[in-house]
Structures are given as C-alpha cells and as structure tokens.
Amino acid sequence: MNQKMIARVTIALLALLVALPLLFIVLQAVFPHFSAGTFNDAFAGVPALLAEPQLPAMFSGTLRIATGVALLSMLIGLPLGIVRGLFDVPWPKLWDLLFLIPFLTPPYIAALSWMLILQTQGYLMQLTGLDLNNLLFSKSGIVLVMTLNIFPVVYFAVSRSLLASGQRLAQVARVHGATSWRAFCHITLPLLSPALAAGMLLAFTLAVEEYGVPAALGTRAGVVMLTVGIEEKLADWPIDMPGAALLSVVLIAIALGGWWLQRKLTGSSDVTSVSGKPTENVGARLGLASIPVVILMALVGFIAVVLPGLSMAITAFSSTLSGGVSLANLTMKHFAALFAERGDALWALGTSLSLALAAALLTGFLGLCIAWLVVLQKVKGRAIIDALSLMPAALPGVVVGVGLILMWNRAFWPVSPYNTWAILLLSYCCLLLPWPVRYISSAMRQLGGNLEPAARVHGASAFQALRLIVLPLIFPAMLAAMLMVFAIASRELVTSLLLAPAGTQTVAVFIWRQFEQGSVGQGMAMATLTLIAGLLLMLTALSLLQRSTKR
Known part of the structure; x- marks a missing residue:
C-alpha cells in the first residue's frame, strides 16, 4: 500500500463519514421533496419553518x-x-x-x-x-x-x-x-x-x-432547544424530514459560528514557555490563604461531583424511591437485575462495548492515516482532509443522526447500514474522529522532521517508515485517544436514540428507557457502572498520554 492508495482510501472514508451526510442535510433543507427523489420546490420549506410558532422559542x-x-x-x-x-x-x-x-x-x-x-x-x-x-x-x-x-x-x-x-x-x-x-x-x-x-x-x-x-x-x-426540536420532528408522526433538515442547518450554523470565532480568536495566538516545554507548577505559596482556597475548590467539587454521584449511587442501592434514604431501604437487586439471565441490560452492555471497541479501532486507524498525510507527508489537498476530519467537533450529535438517516434511507443503495447496528457505528466514528486526529497529529509534530526522512534515505518506503518508525513512537498517544473514543462511544445518547434499530439497545438507550418506564433504580445502577468504567478508561488514557509526552 503506497501513499496515493492511503490518501484515496482516507478521502473516501472522510466523504462517507462526514461530507456526504452533511451534503444530504443541505439538499433536504433546500429541496423539501428530496427524500421522495425530486428536486422540485427549492427552498419551499423555508416559509413553513419561519411560520412555525416554536421556532423563535x-x-x-x-x-x-x-x-x-x-x-x-x-x-x-x-x-x-x-x-x-x-x-x-x-x-x-x-x-x-x-x-x-x-x-x-x-x-x-x-x-x-x-x-x-x-x-x-x-x-x-x-x-x-x-x-x-x-x-x-x-x-x-x-x-x-x-x-x-x-x-x-x-x-x-x-x-x-x-x-x-x-x-x-x-x-x-x-x-x-x-x-x-x-x-x-x-x-x-x-x-x-x-x-x-x-x-x-x-x-x-x-x-x-x-x-x-x-x-x-x-x-x-x-x-425548548433546537436539538430537542429536531428529535421531535423525527420521532413524532408524521415525520417532518424537511423541517428537521432545516433546523439542523440552523444548528450547524450556530455551532460552526462558535467554532469559527474560537479559531479566529485563538488560531494565531499560542502561549508557550521560553523553553518550549510546559513548566511544573512552582507557583507562589498561598500560606494561610490555602485554607479558603481548598474550601472553595472542595465546595465546587462537592456540588459538581459528589452530590450527583451520591444521588446516582443512593438510587442504585435503594429498593424503592418512596422508601427514602434509610438503611432498611438498601438493596442489591438493581445490580443483580442487570446481570440476570436474558436481561436486556446485558445485551445493551454487550452492544455498547462492541460498538465502542469497533469505533475506537476504526477512528484510531483513520486518525493515524489522516495525521500522517497532513503532518508528515503534507499531501496535496491536506487542508481539505484536515478540515473534514475536524469538522465533526462542531457538529451536534442530532445533526449527524439526521444526516445519516437522509443518506442511507434510500432505495438506490444496493446495501445499506440503515436499520442495522452498522448505522450506529458510522455515527460514533463520525462524532469521535476528531479525538484521534488531534492526539496523533500532536504526537507526530513532536517527532521532528528527521526520523522519517532518515528511514527513506536508507531505502525504506513511506509506508515502511510509518509502520516501523512513526507508529511505535506515537502509539501511546494513539492508544490514549482510542481509549477516550471507547469511553465516550459506550455511553453516547442522542444518535443512539435516533438510529438504533428495533430490538437493539445501547447502554445510553437502556438508561433513558428505564427512566421513561419508571425503573429508576435499575437505570441508575447501569449509570453507576458506566461512569466507573468510563473514569477508569479515561485515567488509563491520560496516564498513557503523559508517558508519551515525557519521552
């Protein structure tokens, strides 16, 4: 596999994951009958959207x-x-x-x-x-x-x-x-x-x-927020696909506006130390002021972390909500129910873990190819590749879901992932691709410009230099990014609600449905396990990343 082949495969995957779903959203927004296969009445949906009573709200x-x-x-x-x-x-x-x-x-x-x-x-x-x-x-x-x-x-x-x-x-x-x-x-x-x-x-x-x-x-x-409005247009009958697409365009414009402003304000500014390396915290001593500072930070941590965590744990270990906070109301039945034979929770957990693992592997591989082409190979069109790879960072999950529905729910596809678990995998890969791209690109920029050219001088091909020289050096950062993708994908909600086929549940959908059905304790038991697992994975990722930066 040479450089040109890697570039072509990478561009094709980016088009499949990012560009085409966005294109289908724009086409549906412009042509309200696009889902029926016609391009008539361009912009006819705009007056209806503007006349919608809830739009200003x-x-x-x-x-x-x-x-x-x-x-x-x-x-x-x-x-x-x-x-x-x-x-x-x-x-x-x-x-x-x-x-x-x-x-x-x-x-x-x-x-x-x-x-x-x-x-x-x-x-x-x-x-x-x-x-x-x-x-x-x-x-x-x-x-x-x-x-x-x-x-x-x-x-x-x-x-x-x-x-x-x-x-x-x-x-x-x-x-x-x-x-x-x-x-x-x-x-x-x-x-x-x-x-x-x-x-x-x-x-x-x-x-x-x-x-x-x-x-x-x-x-x-x-x-009412735009994300909820989009979901309602897709969930309530009759489905309003043109309205959902138009609201998605509005949401994209707001999100990209914030993202553009952030890049405008910070793109040309970089704060670094004189030595070029982050300095250790050797700041001024607080003295007696350390007591109120610790109290302040502990108070914020208690409100933001401890209170919701205790609520989650208490509910998970409470037999009934009406029983209140008491020792007599403690139980392990909600956790036992999660692992009961033929229980939905076990299937949901297995589905989420499998999809999260697949998303981590795919985004890790694609992120490696993108970073290699943009940072080290500096191929033609690298600006487009870089922009497409980072654009999902400014795309709300509900917009990605709408784009995938519009793209894949078509009769002309000989094979379609729509209404299968594969559509969930595509959505996770699209949403989380920026994580590996950013981490791996940063690691590659720290390698310097001599290692790969030295390997090329001694007869190695570009792919051999990537496999034998670059990959071993940036692997800790790549693994850290993949672990983050795994942790986030395992509990993603909005695209799972929109795209999960009938009979398929993920962890996030399971928790959400438990609350809708009144099984709060079982939902919080699953949430507790999910949070602990995600935290352990994230700590592992951060530890690996710190090791890679010290080398």
Whole structure:
C-alpha cells in the first residue's frame, strides 16, 4: 500500500463519514421533496419553518441557554483555573481528577441525578425539608445543571495555559517595580485571554449541542432547544424530514459560528514557555490563604461531583424511591437485575462495548492515516482532509443522526447500514474522529522532521517508515485517544436514540428507557457502572498520554 492508495482510501472514508451526510442535510433543507427523489420546490420549506410558532422559542432558548452556560462556566472555571495555575495549591492532581469527572459524566445522567436530588420529595427535601423543584425546572436550573458538567473545559484551558506559559514575564515586571495586581492585569491576563476565549466558546458549543439535559428538564421548565426540536420532528408522526433538515442547518450554523470565532480568536495566538516545554507548577505559596482556597475548590467539587454521584449511587442501592434514604431501604437487586439471565441490560452492555471497541479501532486507524498525510507527508489537498476530519467537533450529535438517516434511507443503495447496528457505528466514528486526529497529529509534530526522512534515505518506503518508525513512537498517544473514543462511544445518547434499530439497545438507550418506564433504580445502577468504567478508561488514557509526552 503506497501513499496515493492511503490518501484515496482516507478521502473516501472522510466523504462517507462526514461530507456526504452533511451534503444530504443541505439538499433536504433546500429541496423539501428530496427524500421522495425530486428536486422540485427549492427552498419551499423555508416559509413553513419561519411560520412555525416554536421556532423563535427554540432559537432564542438555544442561544440564551448556551450563552448562560458559557458565562457561568467562566465565573466558576476562571478563578479556579487561575488559582491552580499561579499558586502552589495543595493536592493539585486531586483537584484535576475531581474536575475531570463532571466532563466525563454523560449530561443526561447528571440531569436525572439532579432531578432525584432537587425535585419535590427528592433527597434534599427528605433530608433537609428544602424544596428546590421550581429552581430545577427553570431556565436557570437548566443552565446550572449544564454548567456543572461543562465548566471543567474553562478550568483546564485556563490552568494549563498558565502552567505552560509560566510566570517569568510577570516576575520580570515585578522586578521592574510593578505591583502583583498590575503584573497580573498587564502581563498574565493578556497571555491568558486566548485560552479563556477558547474555553468559553467551547462551553458555548457544547451547550448548543446538548440534548439530554433540555430533554430531561426542558418540558417542565418551558424551555425548548433546537436539538430537542429536531428529535421531535423525527420521532413524532408524521415525520417532518424537511423541517428537521432545516433546523439542523440552523444548528450547524450556530455551532460552526462558535467554532469559527474560537479559531479566529485563538488560531494565531499560542502561549508557550521560553523553553518550549510546559513548566511544573512552582507557583507562589498561598500560606494561610490555602485554607479558603481548598474550601472553595472542595465546595465546587462537592456540588459538581459528589452530590450527583451520591444521588446516582443512593438510587442504585435503594429498593424503592418512596422508601427514602434509610438503611432498611438498601438493596442489591438493581445490580443483580442487570446481570440476570436474558436481561436486556446485558445485551445493551454487550452492544455498547462492541460498538465502542469497533469505533475506537476504526477512528484510531483513520486518525493515524489522516495525521500522517497532513503532518508528515503534507499531501496535496491536506487542508481539505484536515478540515473534514475536524469538522465533526462542531457538529451536534442530532445533526449527524439526521444526516445519516437522509443518506442511507434510500432505495438506490444496493446495501445499506440503515436499520442495522452498522448505522450506529458510522455515527460514533463520525462524532469521535476528531479525538484521534488531534492526539496523533500532536504526537507526530513532536517527532521532528528527521526520523522519517532518515528511514527513506536508507531505502525504506513511506509506508515502511510509518509502520516501523512513526507508529511505535506515537502509539501511546494513539492508544490514549482510542481509549477516550471507547469511553465516550459506550455511553453516547442522542444518535443512539435516533438510529438504533428495533430490538437493539445501547447502554445510553437502556438508561433513558428505564427512566421513561419508571425503573429508576435499575437505570441508575447501569449509570453507576458506566461512569466507573468510563473514569477508569479515561485515567488509563491520560496516564498513557503523559508517558508519551515525557519521552
């Protein structure tokens, strides 16, 4: 297999996973009868969409919720990130691990956990008598629940930027007479601003794409977001495919707008240390201030991690919800039911693990080929390959689902994955492809430009150099990315709800359906196992990544 063959196969797979689904969405949005095989009445669906009563509410609700999440994420993540990056905080790795957990927790599970805590007769009311049901089922409640899952992106962006840039310039300013506050405002904050902007815009994009939280809380809160509107058009009879496609285009425009703005603000800015390597945290000592700092970080961790985790665990071990929080109500029956013979849970778990493993292998291989062609081989058209590979990062899962439905639910295909497990695999690969591409590309850029040319000079082909020289060196980063893909794919919800064929359940669909059917304990038992497994896999991935960066 030569370079040209690898490039052709890579471009074909990118077209299949990304370009064609997007093209079918645009065609369906422009031509409302496209699903029937005709190109008549171009743009005829636009007036109907504009006349839809819920459109203003969906559009404004999406923007308001996403903006609120971005701002609140900044208010929480910025001070925590600054403290972590500038000062010698006690137990720094503990806080990093603690604030990683909310980002790894599926948002729909977090929403269901907060429902059990805050709703009327929930755990908080049982223990304290305090009823926060009205807060939970409101716009503020939705913003708060989503923020508690998303704020770590701001925290890690800020803290990692400060750790990487170091404080040499600020210290020079202090030597020349600047106060600590002036050095921070004129030196540190400007260096930090690109990372802060990137974190906030990423929080905005993640909130725009979210389906689970607004689906769980939005109906009772009177909030409708575009993701929920798209799902309803596909789930409710009669199916409104043109409306779903048009709403998908609107959602793509919002998500890509945030992504473009992030690239515009941060694309030409890079904060690095003088040595070119991230510096260890040797920040200023906090002294007595370490006590309030630890209290603050512990309080945020307790609210964002411990409370929903306890809610999940208590529900999983409770015989009945009406029995309340008591020793007499403890049981293991929900976990036993998961592994009961012929139980749906075991099939759902097996399906999710199989699909997640296949997605990890496929995206790992494709990510390796893309990074190799773009970073090392610098083939013609590499900008298009790079853009297509990273575009799914700005595509909401519900949009990917719509695109795959429009593409594969066609009579002209001799063989189609539609209504089979393969359609789920395609959706997972599309959504998660940016993870391996980013990790492997970063690892390849650290190799330098001499190893592969040296192998070529000594007679090795480009493919031999990739297999024998490049792959062994970047394999830890590749494996870390694949483990992340596995962890995220094993609990993906929205495309699973849209695309899962009849009789096929994944872990996410199983948990969602358990709540719909009233089997809350069994759903939370599965959620607990899923969270523990995902956390272990992610820690393994991070450990492997750290090893690769130290070499």
